[in-house]
Amino acid sequence: MKGELKEWQEKLLGVMKGRRNRQLLYYLELCTRCGLCKDACHIYRATGRVEFVPSHRAEILRRLYRRYFSPLGRLIPSLYEARELDERALEDLYEAAYTCTGCRRCMVYCPFGIDITWLLGVEKAMLVAAGKVPEELAMLTDAAIEKGNSIDLYRDLLQEQIKGLEPELRERTGMPGASIPIGRKGARVLYVALAGAHSILPAAIIFNLAGEDWTLSMFESSNYGYFLGDTEKAARVAERIVSEAKALGVEEVVITECGHAYRVMKHLDEVWSKQKFPFRVSSIFEPFARYLKEGRIKVDPDRIAERVTYHDPCQLGRNGGIFEEPRAIIRAIARDFREMNPNREKNWCCGGGGGLVAQPDLEEFRAVTGRLKAEQIAATGAKIVATPCENCRLQLDLLNQRYHLGIQVSAVTDLLVQAAVVEKGQKKAAALG
Amino acid sequence: MDAFSFWVAGVMVYVAVAVLVLGLAWRLYQWRRLAASPMRLGIFPKPRGGAKALRIVADTLVFPQAAEVNAPLWLAVFLFHLALLGVFVGHLRLLGRFPEFLEVKMSESAHLAGGTMGIVLVVTLFYFLIRRFKSPSKELSVPEDYLLLILLLGVVVMGDHLRLFAEIPFSAYRQYVASLLALRPEFGPEIAASPYKTALVVHVLLANLLFIYLPFSKLVHFIGAFLTNGIRRS
Amino acid sequence: MADEFKVDLSLDLRGLACPLPVVRVGKSIKDVPVGGIVEAIATDPGALADFPAWAKTTGHEILKTERNGADIKFYIRRVK
Structure with missing residues (x-):
């Protein structure tokens, strides 16, 4: 069987094999295809299309797994409708993996608590290896990595952008000394915003009003490498912020109002990059709730x-x-x-x-x-x-x-x-x- | 014992039980030998300590969230598993006598309780089977799903047949199981002479097949559910 | 203003937050021939650094960046 495989198939199956771990095996082997997840999914509920049933998105991977890895599946492939890794399978994997919002609502309702996104993560890793990924996500990921690699080229542009916001900041806080410091060593808090004034100015107003000892990150918190499912690149995108925080010696990295950015920094990146952060990661609400409680705003x-x-x-x-x-x-x-x-x-x-x-x-x-x-x-x-x-x-x-x-x-x-x-x-x- | 009964209700039972036990051990080994990813996949909010353990047990045995999104399916699944547990406990009586108090109670209620549970099993299994012929369950299903349901239905229908119609005294079944345990399988005169003997042998045959396939099928969720539900709450 | 460029496509990305300006340009640049020029006007200051980083990874060329009040105008040449 192995001898018949083309090089690209070998490569993709290698990715699948490399991603095998205990959780994955549970999720591959325990699903009973009861279909309860369909009722928990906004996409299936709104479209009624079977390919959007959460377990069906994962079933493609399951059928490939049966075909190439499980003993009984290799023996009696028809029992599981095991399928070949061919062009058509790649198409189906793409549809399944990149039209899911990764919300994990289905995991809440699954009687076994199966994490479909963990399976889709493997599908995405295979697609990344095949170079079959949404163009925009790949483009944004690469641009973010480039920004990190050549930050010296962009530093002045960023400074210029930020300085442009300060007059409005002073007016709205009524504080003539209000500022948006960037790259200030020894600051207590590193605030990681999105690339855009709408995410910088309002937070700067609160930090200034509360008298926080803060500095703004040169990088945006969003991480398209995560959506892309390329954990190696996602870790590189995140590493920009980690290195910056380490260099500045901050105590707390505060992530702006951005869901995936918080999850990546708080729960995922330490595993991806095999390190322990020397700082605390918090969502912007943690300091804000403190300021309110302490009467600082x-x-x-x-x-x-x-x-x-x-x-x-x-x-x-x-x-x-x-x-x-x-x-x-x-x-x-x-x-x-x-x-x-x-x-x-x-x-x-x-x-x-x-x-x-x-x-x-x-x-x-x-x-x-x-x-x-x-x-x-x-x-x-x-x-x-x-x-x-x-x-x-x-x-x-x-x-x-x-x-x-x-x-x-x-x-x-x-x-x-x-x-x-x-x-x-x-x-x-x-x-x- | 005639030859067919001897092979199916005798020798094959040993094979089936051995495959079941060794198969499950192999399956568990396959899971545990792979490293667990250090990624914590749990959903928030995360219960701690005793609340966590309680939650995992409740998730696995009652899966209350499922009732919120699909009440009829939840009810069928819950009743099915409850009846399965009841039937399993009932069959344990074949292995030996329960403490006297329980023995008496169980003996008194066996016909009604066993019959009810048997009917619940047939009805729910039919429901599970029929829904798999309808979209979107149809597209989700693979032959394994139908095979298991049909196999389970076979076991249950034959079991119900014996429970509801056969006039074989309980002591005769117990004697048969005792002979199996003593490695000298034989049917006593009540079974040997009963017109329901074939039904019993078919019941045992299908159960054997189920036991043999179980460790390699999705039915291992009866163990795995505790593990995956543990991951969800961690 | 910059009449030195023959613009093939003009994109008004004012009011869009990052990364949408980059995404729109990345998509639309395929609508002009290789060598053609896209003019994009964004208001999001994040675009100032994001466009050059995007251009560097995709291989397109930013010919000029102009600022006029809140407007940031990029002239981008499709290279491949």
Whole structure:
């Protein structure tokens, strides 16, 4: 059998073999194909298409595994509909692996707790080896690595960008000395934002108001290598931030409102890069909740009058462990807070995760598969949907247009800035912008 | 014992039990010899200590989340496994006498309880089988799924047949199992003379086949579920 | 302004947050012939560093970057 394999097949099967571990074997061998996961998946529920049933996405890998690795599968392939690794299988793997948002809601409901994304991770690794990956994700990953390799080339451009934000920062905090330090050695906190003013300025306002000893990272927190499923590249993208944090000697790396970025830094990268971080990783809400508790920032609880609801980003909530901190902040600044139903680890995925938002070709797909989220939002009657994830916000903006929800999609920090009371020398309300 | 009975309800039983035990041991070894990834795959929030253990047991035995997304399927699956457990415990009586109090109770309720559970098994198995002929379960299913359901149905139908219709005293079955344990398999006169003897042999034959295939099938989830549910809560 | 370039395609990416400007340009650059020029206007300051990094990995060439208030205009030549 081995002799008949072409070189590319050998290579891909090698990837599969290399990815074998205990969890993978459990997940490959225990699924009973009961199909309960289909009812937990927003994509299947919205489309009714069998190829989007979570276990079906993994079943392709399972059938390949039966064909090449399991004794009984090799003996009686028809018993498992074991299949050959051919071009068609690659197509199917691609469809399965790169149209899943990786929300892991199905894992919550599976009677065995099977992690479909762990299996899709192997599918993605095989596709990476085959060079059959979404172009945009590969492009963004490579660009991020390039930025890390040649940071000296881009440093001035970044400085220029950041300095341009400071006048507005001073105006909105009323603090003539307010600044956005970059690469400041010995700072306590390294804040890792997204590439964009919208993610830098509001956080800078809060850090300045709270008198935090902070500095801004030169790198964006998002990690397209993770969505790509290329853990080697994903680790290189993350390593930019790790090296920077080590060089600056910070105590705490604070990740901006970005679901996967938090999960990557908090839960994944130490395993990928086989190291123990000499700093703590926290989501932006952990310091913000502290500032509120310690009275380092003051908020006006009446400034946000409209009803607010909160969307748990999958990577931050059920996959990251941050549920209560953002809620505590919203409750402190919004009189009318309404939970979505279900919420927290059972929250419906918005349909924007997994790097889908970065793929223009998937816009229609996302509009259709966001239906359950749209209905869920409409049921709250909220006018403001706060969510701490860029992918979610972009997706919710799309759903807002397509389903005429009439909502404002907002980062939690933006609401906090809106409600923050600027005191004493701080002349103007921070909100006006 | 006639020759067919001797081979199927005698020799083959030993083979089936040996394959079952060794097969499960091999399967466990296959799992445990691979290193576990250091990646923690658990879902948040993560329970700790006693709450975690309790949660894993509840996830495995009751899987309450499933009821939220598909109540009919959850109910069928839950009843099926409950009945399976009941039938399993009932069959343990074949191996020997329970403590006297239980023995009496079980003996009194055997016909009703065993019959009910047997019917629950048939009904739920039929439901599982029929749903696999409908999309999307149909596309999800592979021949293994049908094979196992049909095999289980066969075992259960023959078992029900014996439970509900055969007028073989319980002591006769117990005698047969005792003879198996003594490595000298034989049917006593009640079984040998009964028109239901063939039904019994077929029941044992199908059970043997099930035991032989079980360690290599997805049915190992009866062990694996505890392990994967443990991963989910860690 | 820069009349020195014959622009084949003009993209208005104002208001889009990163990485969408880069994604849009990466997709649209295939619509111009090799040697053709795409003009992209972004407002996200992150684009300042992201476009050069993207160009370096994809092999396209940024001919010029212009700033006009919040607008950042890139002239990009399709190289391959």
